[in-house]
Amino acid sequence: MSETSVVVHADRDVLAQAVAARLIVRLIDAQAERGQAGLVLTGGRVAAAVYRAVRDLPARDAVDWSRVDVWWGDERFLPAGDPDRNETQAREALLDALPLDPSRVHPMPASDGSEGDDPEAAAATYTAALATAARPGTATLPHFDVLLLGVGEDGHVASVFPGHPVTYETRPVSAVRGSPKPPPVRTTLTLPTINTADEVWLLATGTDKARAVGMALAGAGPVQLPAAGACGVSRTLWLLDRAAAADVKPTFRSLR
Numbered sequence: 001m002s003e004t005s006v007v008v009h010a011d012r013d014v015l016a017q018a019v020a021a022r023l024i025v026r027l028i029d030a031q032a033e034r035g036q037a038g039l040v041l042t043g044g045r046v047a048a049a050v051y052r053a054v055r056d057l058p059a060r061d062a063v064d065w066s067r068v069d070v071w072w073g074d075e076r077f078l079p080a081g082d083p084d085r086n087e088t089q090a091r092e093a094l095l096d097a098l099p100l101d102p103s104r105v106h107p108m109p110a111s112d113g114s115e116g117d118d119p120e121a122a123a124a125t126y127t128a129a130l131a132t133a134a135r136p137g138t139a140t141l142p143h144f145d146v147l148l149l150g151v152g153e154d155g156h157v158a159s160v161f162p163g164h165p166v167t168y169e170t171r172p173v174s175a176v177r178g179s180p181k182p183p184p185v186r187t188t189l190t191l192p193t194i195n196t197a198d199e200v201w202l203l204a205t206g207t208d209k210a211r212a213v214g215m216a217l218a219g220a221g222p223v224q225l226p227a228a229g230a231c232g233v234s235r236t237l238w239l240l241d242r243a244a245a246a247d248v249k250p251t252f253r254s255l256r
């Protein structure tokens with residue numbers, strides 16, 4: 001039975017520290033249970049603050065990083081190494097500092113990769129990479145223990161934007177053209193894929209996010225507000241600061 005929880009922290013710095021600690025513990029537990037862990041990264045400023053906090057916490061050494069599979073929930077379709085790629089940002093903020101197994105780090109293709117400047121081909125390549133790592137006996141996807149999502153002011157998650165055709169997409173990975181947040185071309189896990197994760201953690205800070213967060217938790221639909229359609233199999237965890245939680249009904253709040 002899936003559980004939805006909301007945890008509210010004082011501000012972004014405290015949130016980043018607390019989410020980093022929570023993430024480290026969750027990865028340790030996953031490895032204790034399964035011998036490995038699957039982590040899906042997101043882009044954006046809040047996630048970057050969390051990544052830096054993980055990097056700087058000594059407890060990160062309790063994770064066996066060589067047995068963590070790292071995936072991305074979405075990517076800005078730009079050349080390899082572009083500073084605006086989610087991959088580049090995650091590598092700089094965290095991944096470069098960790099003893100990861102490079103074969104277990106799975107960035108989404110870049111626009112100058114072997115697929116060429118073709119986001120549909122890039123989405124197909126990522127779909128194949130996911131299928132290669134699929135759980136034995138299951139369909140097409142690996143085990144995601146934790147899937148991180150930033151939340152946009154408009155309620156987007158990953159590169160699933162409100163009202164965009166991608167909100168209806170049922171294939172595992174989709175190309176996105178005409179993104180309202182630059183750059184316009186992206187690749188993304190779709191909502192059905194996101195929703196196979198054991199735990200989905202939605203991160204939001206600042207007053208700009210309050211309306212979207214409040215509406216998502218009040219039961220908005222996923223086409224209007226994709227964040228409302230992101231749910232973990234075991235748990236959906238909203239990790240907010242006070243400003244982003246301003247419109248969340250008191251029944252959902254657990255102040256920290």
Ligand SMILES: O=C(O)[C@H](O)[C@@H](O)[C@H](O)[C@H](O)COP(=O)(O)O
Nearest residue numbers: 043044045046150151152157158
């Ligand atoms: O590629 C991206 O831009 C992200 O994956 C996107 O979904 C992001 O997570 C949100 O827009 C929140 O970003 P902020 O934390 O910067 O507000």
